[in-house]
Amino acid sequence: MRKTLFQSIVEGSLTEPRPAADEAALAEVAASLERSARRKLGRSLSIRAVDAGSCNGCELEMHALSNSFYDLERFGLRFVASPRHADVLMVTGPVTKNMREALERTYQATPDPKWVVAVGDCALDGGMFAGGYACVGGVSAVIPVDLHIHGCPPNPVQLLKGLLALLEGSNASRK
Numbered sequence: 001m002r003k004t005l006f007q008s009i010v011e012g013s014l015t016e017p018r019p020a021a022d023e024a025a026l027a028e029v030a031a032s033l034e035r036s037a038r039r040k041l042g043r044s045l046s047i048r049a050v051d052a053g054s055c056n057g058c059e060l061e062m063h064a065l066s067n068s069f070y071d072l073e074r075f076g077l078r079f080v081a082s083p084r085h086a087d088v089l090m091v092t093g094p095v096t097k098n099m100r101e102a103l104e105r106t107y108q109a110t111p112d113p114k115w116v117v118a119v120g121d122c123a124l125d126g127g128m129f130a131g132g133y134a135c136v137g138g139v140s141a142v143i144p145v146d147l148h149i150h151g152c153p154p155n156p157v158q159l160l161k162g163l164l165a166l167l168e169g170s171n172a173s174r175k
């Protein structure tokens with residue numbers, strides 16, 4: 001223990017420094033998203049995350065949107081616990097056979113108008129899991145998809161830009 005303490009004092013922290021983010025660019029994307037949501041929906045955007053069978057890499061990036069660094073709730077973006085309160089379903093992973101019915105039921109429980117965003121390369125076509133015995137395929141093999149965000153995994157800024165593109169390209173309104 002003493003040796004470990006001494007080592008940590010001499011060598012310093014081994015924790016990687018946080019990535020240098022362009023705070024101004026991040027704030028601009030998030031603020032645009034908030035403005036767009038208010039214009040289209042009359043309120044902030046509610047998102048239900050659905051893990052349809054991912055490795056959790058995509059979830060880590062989505063969770064990062066809520067951490068103290070990105071803190072997206074300050075711009076009105078929020079994750080909700082129920083699909084009945086959601087505008088957007090963000091679906092990750094290849095859809096597994098076990099999750100197929102749950103994904104279909106979640107989609108049916110989400111009120112119209114609704115959008116589905118497939119997050120990550122696996123959500124497009126199954127990715128590295130395509131053809132596996134437990135894999136149905138991409139999200140669009142089960143429910144209609146409005147937008148696909150590439151990446152393995154996509155980072156939080158890519159996720160925000162995807163959501164913004166979704167709102168800007170949509171004619172739907174819930175006002």
Ligand code: SF4
Pocket residue numbers: 053054055056057058092093094119120121122123127128151152153
């Ligand atoms: S896209 Fe990559 S990070 Fe996301 S579920 Fe697939 S393998 Fe995991």
